Each structure stands twice: as structure tokens, then as C-alpha cells.
Amino acid sequence: MADARRPAAVLWDMDGTLVDTEPYWIATEFALADEYGGTWSHEHALHLVGNDLLESGRYIQQHMPLPLGPEEIVERLLDGVVAKVEQAVPWRPGARELLAALIDDGMPCALVTMSYERFVAPILAQLPPGSFQVVVTGDRVTRGKPHPEPYLSAARLLGVAPGDCVAIEDSETGCRSAESAGCTVLAVPHHVPVDPGERRVRRETLVGVTPADLAAVLV
Template sequence: MDGTIVDTEPYWMTAESELVRSWGGTWTHDDGLTLVGNGLEVSAAVLQSRGVDLDIATIIDKLTDRVTEQLAEVGVPWRPGGQDLLREVREAGIKTALVTMSFRRMAEQIASYIPFDPFDVIIAGDEVEHPKPHPEAYLTAAQRLGVQASASIAIEDSLGGLASAVAAGTIAIGVPHLVPLPETGDHTIWPTLEGRTLGDLCALASERAAEAPQA
């Protein structure tokens, strides 16, 4: 979600910076980049190490509340091409899941701003035991959709998210945003979703199926 469908990462960085500064610390843009794609519990622990003297749950609530406020004040900053591709996939009757480390209340808020029914399933950060880069979130999404992870396509913008998608066995696409993503044989890199279509997804799935070892 964050950084792939919506460009909320700057909102999270603002929330992190404000919280750390309120406890007398400093938080830079580069500090914020290190948390991109992390589970919120992991991020909260990092903020604790930077002087935020609150428990993990309270830190997460404060960050989420501040991002929610910015969404209401500034608006939803959509990433290029994401909604158009999602709409085409949905109109074709393909099952979809939103797999995010943001908590469910924020995931549902973002989904509600999309002007069509975007997802069959939402897997949020407060609903998994192991955050990305662990594969649990993607494996859970595939299970709830009733599909094989290996027959699913995952689109990610962060290192942790991409690692999670690859570990789950999906056909993983990395769309770099704030952090660079490596070129490896484990995933495909698309510079943007702008102009990408269902045909591109189908072609990639066919290509990967052809590359798979035959039983």
C-alpha cells in the first residue's frame, strides 16, 4: 500500500520526525528511509532507541493517527498507474489482496478512497505474527483468496516487502520509489506502474511459468 498504491511514506516520515523531536531527539530523512517497508512494531522499537519513551502500542497509535490526520488535511497522494492497473485487474474478475504492514484501520481508510471495490482481502500489519520481510503476510493472503502463492503476482516498492513476496514464492514485481531495488533473477523490476496493463501482468506470469522447472 504505502509507496505502491499511495505515496504516504513522506507522511510516515513526518510523523516519525515530529514524535522523535517531541522527546528531544533528531530524525532525518535518511533515518526515515531505513524504516520503509518495516513492520510498525519494528519501526516503533527503533523510535524507542532514539529516545521516544513510550510503549510500542502507543507509538504505533500516535504514528497512525498523525498519518491519518495528514491524509484528511492534505489528501491522498496516489502513485502513478496503480489505480488504473488495479481497476483493469478487477474488471477482469481477478482476485486481489492488499498486503500491508500498516494497521487495518489505515488500510481500510485508504481502500475506501478508491472509487471501486478494490480488494477481496486485506492483510494488515496488526493481523500477522511476523512482519515483512517474513513471508507470512503474502502466504496468508493467498490462503484467504484460495489461490497458490506461486500463481500470484505481488507488487512491492520496498526491500522488505519485495523480500517477503519472493520468500512467499510469488511472481514478484518491484516498483522502486524512495529506496532503490536490486536487479536480481528473483523478481522483476518495473520503473513505474504508469501505462502498465493486465496484458503485461499476464505476459510476466506466462514467462515465469515457462521458466519454472517441470516436475
């Protein structure tokens, strides 16, 4: 990686980017609707992709609807997805390979996710220790994505400027968060579309992406 273009850090989204856990969330949402006799749809589920979990809880409470508070809904969802991810972690193609290459290159990496710490822990346990120097979870920020706080927090904890970082995201919500923080965004859409943007570079997959490729997209 050329030093002149080298990012100060790479900031990773998790759900849909590092791992394909969105189907776990969606299946758990439908199971919750069945349990309480509510109604749900794939369109509703996709509306929540990338969102702050409490915002998702409020949306579910209103649209399912459920006789539970948003916090209770979030905990029930976490119970379901944690159980699934403890059985199998569905890695996204090329993600672990790129992460390993960045580690070998000495690149600082942060995980920036709206999932809560208890869901993130079993996923991190399947990676080499220290893969991420910083982990920002949804239960450790005041304002979640699409607000810039999660990415600003990750850059601050790493001691780098957000404008010198590349964020890897899969959703419009996440891209808005990273972009508004000042990051350049490598957008790899998966379950939901991502709009073009001045600080966004689109790839169809992380397969074959190298640290040099990330240096080339840095604005």
C-alpha cells in the same frame, strides 16, 4: 490476458506502491522527535520503509530515542498519518488505473500492507467497494514483512497458490516477503532501492502497465 499465463491473483503492497504515504510517515516521525526533544534523520526514516510497524517502533525507541514503548510509538505514528490521509490520499501514478483494469478483467486482488487497519480504512474508502477481495494488515499477522507470512496469508485467504500470484512492491523488505512466499514480484522502486532477484521484474512506474503485462512477468 492469455489464460495460459494468467496469474491466479495480484497481491498489492500499499505504502509506496498504491499510495505515496511514506512522506506522511516521515513527517510524523520528525514531529514526534521534535515533541520529545529526540533526534531523527532522513536515513533513519528510510530504514523503516516497508517494515513491520512494531519493528519500526522498536527502532524509533532506540534511535530517536523516546520514553515510550514500541506500541505507544506506533499508535502515535498512526494518529499522525491517519489525520493526513483523511485530508488527502496521495495515489501513486498508474496505480488506480491498473487496479481498475484488473477489476474489469475479473482478476482477484489482495492488499498486503504492514500498515494497521485504521490507517488502511480511509484509503480503501476512496476506492470502489470490493476492489480488494482480501486485505492483510500489519495488525493481523504474527510476523510482518520481510517474513513471508503476510503474502502467504493473502494467497491462502484467496484460495490460490502463492507461486501463481504476482506481487507488486516498492521496497526491498516487501520484495523479500513476497519472493520468499513464492510470488513473482513486479518491483517498482520509489523511496528506497530494490535489488535484482530471480523472481523479480523491475519497472520504473505503473503508468501504462496492463493486466497483460502482469501475465508476461509471471515466472
